Amino acid sequence: MHSGAYGASLAGGAFDFWSFLKQPQTILRFLSWVFSIVVFGTITSKGYTNTTRVEPNNHCMFNDNDHACSFSVAIGVLxxxxxxxxxxxxAHFPNISNATDRKRIVTGDLAFSSVWAFLWFICFCVLANQWSKTDSSTVLADAARAIITFSFFSTITWALLFYFAYRRYREGVSEFNQDYTDPAHDRTTPYPHSSSQYGNSDAPTGYQQSPFSNNQGNTGDYQPPAY
Structure with missing residues (x-):
């Protein structure tokens, strides 16, 4: 795809669905979407247990640390x-003609991807640490390992999304200038001199000599008609 502004062609072209699906950002966002579902879905369905059957409330499977489960669910849902x-x-990005709006979207993607890659890494470290302190059954172990694994995968996908967003931000505007100024309204640009087009450099542009200038200089040679 020919680059026009921030990694996308100029506005006005038709939307190509298959090209959109093949884009690295689209694939990574879809994978991140699936990984998020696995993390918060598994914790919601299997992450809270009650092995003692004495207390009425369930506890987080990761060392009974409810904050670990709540943090993971929040990161996954968001x-x-x-x-x-x-x-x-x-999908709508190629139809945006304003370079400033494109820059805002790319900047938001860059900031969010960097923050979420960091949060997923924190989530992975917390869950791995809490699970190492947990003594549970094999069924819980399979679910916990899946949550930890997909938390790590989410860290990778969001880090790659940050990389592609940063690359789009560095590309910026390549085919047109946002600070373009119409020469007709640019008062800092001097007018070109056109003295080369005329023999007299002191004469103003477009000046023409009066057709009566020669007669004004020869008034002394006037002869009245003889009757």
Whole structure:
């Protein structure tokens, strides 16, 4: 795809669905979307258990640390919603003609991807640390390992999304200048001199000699008619 502004062609072209699906950003967002579903879906369905059957409330499977489960669910849900929002923006991105709006979208993608890659890494470290302190059954172990594994995969996908967003930000505007000024309204540009087009450099542009100038200089040679 020919680059026009921030990694996308200039506005006005038809939307190519298959080319959109083949884009690295689209694939990574879809994978991040799936990984988020696995993390918060598994924790919601299997992450809270009650092995003692004495207390009425369930506890987080990761060393009974409810904060670990709540943090992971929050990161997964917000990441899921962000993937959907950025997929819609990516699909609409080539139809945006304003370079400033494109820059805002790319900057938002850059900031969000960097923050979420960091949060997923924190989530992975917390879950791995809490699970190493947990003594549970094999069924819980399979679910916990899946959550930890996909948290690590989410860190990788969001880091790659940050890389592609940064590359689009560096590309910026390649085919037109946002600071373009119409020469007709640019008062800092001097008018070109056109003295080379005329023999007299002191004469103003477009000056023409009066057809009566020669007669004004020869008034002394006037002869009245003889009757």
């Amino acid at each position: 990441g899921f919603l962000a993937c959907v929002a950025f997929l819609v923006l990516d």
